[in-house]
Amino acid sequence: MPTKIEKDIVSGQDTTGHEWDGIKELDTPVPRWWWYTLWATVVFAAVYVVLYPAILPGGATPGILGWSQYKVLAEDQAAASSAQKGMRDKIAGADLAVISSDADMLNFAMAGGRAAFGDNCAPCHGSGAQGFVGYPNLNDDEWLWGGKLEDITTTIRYGIRTTHEDSRSSEMPAFGVDEMLDAKQIDAVADYALSLSSSSPAVGPGAAIYEENCVACHGDTGQGDKEQGAPSLKDKVWLYGGDKATVVQTINGSRKGVMPAWAGRLDEATIRSLAVYVHSLGGGK
Numbered sequence: 001m002p003t004k005i006e007k008d009i010v011s012g013q014d015t016t017g018h019e020w021d022g023i024k025e026l027d028t029p030v031p032r033w034w035w036y037t038l039w040a041t042v043v044f045a046a047v048y049v050v051l052y053p054a055i056l057p058g059g060a061t062p063g064i065l066g067w068s069q070y071k072v073l074a075e076d077q078a079a080a081s082s083a084q085k086g087m088r089d090k091i092a093g094a095d096l097a098v099i100s101s102d103a104d105m106l107n108f109a110m111a112g113g114r115a116a117f118g119d120n121c122a123p124c125h126g127s128g129a130q131g132f133v134g135y136p137n138l139n140d141d142e143w144l145w146g147g148k149l150e151d152i153t154t155t156i157r158y159g160i161r162t163t164h165e166d167s168r169s170s171e172m173p174a175f176g177v178d179e180m181l182d183a184k185q186i187d188a189v190a191d192y193a194l195s196l197s198s199s200s201p202a203v204g205p206g207a208a209i210y211e212e213n214c215v216a217c218h219g220d221t222g223q224g225d226k227e228q229g230a231p232s233l234k235d236k237v238w239l240y241g242g243d244k245a246t247v248v249q250t251i252n253g254s255r256k257g258v259m260p261a262w263a264g265r266l267d268e269a270t271i272r273s274l275a276v277y278v279h280s281l282g283g284g285k
Contacts, residue, residue: 088112088269096149099276106276113277116270120262121278129281134240134257141282142237146226153275159261160229167261170229175213176252185209190247196222196233197242 005017008026016027048054052063062068087108091099099105118127124135131137141147145155145168158166175181181189185205192206193214201207201222211220217230224232231239240246240255262271 084108088267091272092267092269094272096153096272096275099272100149109273109276110280112270113273113275116266116274117277120266121274124259129278134255136239137237138278138281140237142232142235143226143282144229144231144239147279147282149275149279151226152279153272155259156274156278157261157263157271160259161256162258162261164261164263168229168259170217171256172217172230172250172254173213174252174254177254181209181213181251186248186251189214190244190251193222193233193247193251194242194244197236 005027006015006024007013008015008024011026014027016025018025049056049061050063051065051067053068054061054063087105091105091109091112094102094105099109117125117129121129125131125138126135129138131139136144143151145151145160154166155168158164158168160168161170173180176183176186188204188206189209190206192202192204192210195202195206210218217228218224218233219230222233224230224234231237236242238246239257240250262274266274
C-alpha cells in the first residue's frame with residue numbers, strides 16, 4: 001500500500017512510496033547512457049530504412065543507395081565467371097586426353113565436375129556416386145556404355161533413352177509380358193543367367209533358352225556388349241538386384257531406365273568436367 005516517500009539510508013535514493021511485506025521500492029531513474037543508447041538505435045534504424053531496402057507497413061522500399069543482396073550476388077557471380085572464363089574456354093575446346101594430361105586443366109575440371117555432379121547427378125547416383133537400385137554405381141569399373149572418357153562424355157551429353165536424336169538407346173524384350181517365354185522358361189533362364197557369374201555355369205534347359213534369346217546382346221558367355229548397352233552377366237554387378245526373384249522380374253517385364261541428356265542444359269565445359277570427374281571415380285577404362 002502507498003506510504004510516504006523516504007530516503008533510503010543505504011543507497012541514498014528516494015523510494016516510490018510503495019511497500020510490500022516490508023519491502024520498499026527504490027525510485028531509481030533509468031541511466032542516461034541507456035537513454036542515449038536507445039535513441040542512437042532509433043536514429044540508426046531510421047537512417048538504415050532510408051538508405052537500404054526495408055519492409056514497412058506500406059510495402060518494401062528499395063533504399064536511396066540502390067543496394068541489394070541480389071545485385072551483389074549477380075556481381076560476384078559475374079566476377080567469378082569472368083575469372084574462370086579462360087580456363088573454361090580451354091576445357092570446352094581441348095581434347096579430352098589433353099585435359100587429363102594437363103595438371104591445371106585437370107584440377108579445374110575435377111573441381112568443376114565435382115560441383116556439377118552434386119548439383120545435377122547426386123539425386124540419382126548418390127552424393128558419393130554409390131548409386132541406388134536402378135541407378136548405376138559410378139565407383140566401380142563396370143560401364144554399360146563404355147568407361148573411356150569419350151564414352152562417358154557421350155553418355156552425359158546425349159543421355160540414355162531420351163528424345164535426343166543421338167541418345168544412347170537399347171531395349172531388352174519383356175519376355176514374359178510379351179509372351180515370348182512362359183514362366184518355366186523364364187525361371188530356367190534366370191537360373192542360367194545367375195550361374196554365369198560363378199565358376200561353373202549351369203547346364204539344363206536355361207542354357208538353350210539363353211542361347212536362343214539372349215546371346216545376341218549379352219554374348220555367348222554373358223560378357224555383355226557396351227556397343228548396345230547390354231550389361232555383363234559375369235561380374236556380379238546387378239543394376240536392379242541379383243537375387244532370383246529380381247532377375248525373374250527383369251526378364252519378365254524388362255527395364256527401361258532413363259538418364260537425361262545434358263546437352264542444352266549444361267555447357268560444353270561443364271559436360272567435359274563432369275566426364276573427367278566421373279571417369280576418375282571408378283578408374284575409367
